[in-house]
Amino acid sequence: MLSNSSKYALKGVLYLAVYASESNKIMAKDIAEPINAPASYMAKLLQELGRHDIVSSVKGPNGGFYLDEKNMETQLIKIVEVIDGEQRLRSCMLSIRECDADNPCPLHDLVGDAKSFFVKNLEETTISQLVSDIEDGKSTLPL
Amino acid sequence: MLSNSSKYALKGVLYLAVYASESNKIMAKDIAEPINAPASYMAKLLQELGRHDIVSSVKGPNGGFYLDEKNMETQLIKIVEVIDGEQRLRSCMLSIRECDADNPCPLHDLVGDAKSFFVKNLEETTISQLVSDIEDGKSTLPL
DNA sequence: CATATAAAGGATAAAAATGTCTTTTAATCT
DNA sequence: AGATTAAAAGACATTTTTATCCTTTATATG
Numbered sequence: 001m002l003s004n005s006s007k008y009a010l011k012g013v014l015y016l017a018v019y020a021s022e023s024n025k026i027m028a029k030d031i032a033e034p035i036n037a038p039a040s041y042m043a044k045l046l047q048e049l050g051r052h053d054i055v056s057s058v059k060g061p062n063g064g065f066y067l068d069e070k071n072m073e074t075q076l077i078k079i080v081e082v083i084d085g086e087q088r089l090r091s092c093m094l095s096i097r098e099c100d101a102d103n104p105c106p107l108h109d110l111v112g113d114a115k116s117f118f119v120k121n122l123e124e125t126t127i128s129q130l131v132s133d134i135e136d137g138k139s140t141l142p143l
Numbered sequence: 144m145l146s147n148s149s150k151y152a153l154k155g156v157l158y159l160a161v162y163a164s165e166s167n168k169i170m171a172k173d174i175a176e177p178i179n180a181p182a183s184y185m186a187k188l189l190q191e192l193g194r195h196d197i198v199s200s201v202k203g204p205n206g207g208f209y210l211d212e213k214n215m216e217t218q219l220i221k222i223v224e225v226i227d228g229e230q231r232l233r234s235c236m237l238s239i240r241e242c243d244a245d246n247p248c249p250l251h252d253l254v255g256d257a258k259s260f261f262v263k264n265l266e267e268t269t270i271s272q273l274v275s276d277i278e279d280g281k282s283t284l285p286l
Numbered sequence: 287c288a289t290a291t292a293a294a295g296g297a298t299a300a301a302a303a304t305g306t307c308t309t310t311t312a313a314t315c316t
Numbered sequence: 317a318g319a320t321t322a323a324a325a326g327a328c329a330t331t332t333t334t335a336t337c338c339t340t341t342a343t344a345t346g
Binding site: 287288289291292293294295296298299300301302303304305306310313314315316 | 317319320323324325327328330331332334335336340342346
Binding site for chain 4: 028044050057058060061
């Protein structure tokens with residue numbers, strides 16, 4: 001459903017959301033390790049996320065990545081779209097261009113609801129909401 | 144969600160279900176064309192599906208692919224599993240091994256219902272049911 | 287039986303995704 | 317200012333997925 005890359009990206013951003021702050025920035029390699037992602041690949045993903053204002057970063061000594069208040073309100077779908085592209089999640093299950101409610105492909109009605117629900121949740125949920133869940137003990141951060 | 148390969152496979156099997164029969168077998172290249180799949184790649188996929196008793200085939204003149212009565216009752220999930228492997232659809236959204244209802248990852252509750260619903264439908268639906276939909280005008284075959 | 291036909295199988299190629307490494311740039315600190 | 321640190325950027329390597337091609341095997345038909 002999600003590419004490996006966007007999984008790394010989501011985990012990385014979540015890790016930052018929980019453990020980093022402007023006064024406690026975290027380096028790419030220290031984010032990659034707990035997530036089991038290759039360090040330099042993680043760095044590249046964070047770079048891309050930075051270009052799209054999804055994470056914040058500072059170079060040099062005491063530098064690293066963190067999320068500012070605005071970053072914390074990023075919708076999950078944004079992260080997936082930046083890494084996997086806009087189409088991947090939204091395209092027809094059989095990759096048929098003309099597929100829509102009026103002209104449904106054979107899988108459209110079968111899995112369409114599940115997919116819309118899935119996408120809708122990613123659209124509506126922000127990083128900060130997931131952090132609340134973690135802090136409330138409703139879910140656990142990947143380690 | 145599904146790989147390109149399993150999309151080709153699903154479309155190919157559906158095409159056979161609608162247009163082929165034991166007395167009217169269809170060659171790989173004639174299946175590939177309407178589906179916009181590369182002919183020899185389609186042939187490979189059909190071969191693999193044949194090994195798993197999902198499609199039937201006969202070599203030689205007047206040969207080709209078709210679905211017998213048993214093939215028609217194949218659950219969609221079988222096709223996806225043969226082509227994409229067992230794990231792809233079922234693994235955790237963040238690829239976390241220990242993720243389950245008791246120890247949910249941050250996305251588990253958010254998208255878990257959508258995913259279970261999605262997988263459940265693929266498990267419960269057979270090729271013949273999709274064909275009924277098509278014949279009833281509820282959906283249209285990819286052309 | 288000989289020939290033609292079409293799937294099966296295997297080897298190879300191209301493209302995309304994932305992963306690594308090196309150099310450059312910007313920031314901090316002495 | 318100079319040295320050091322860490323992200324940014326870009327080049328390169330590997331792996332996986334997708335695609336192509338060629339040979340072999342099975343089947344039908346004259």
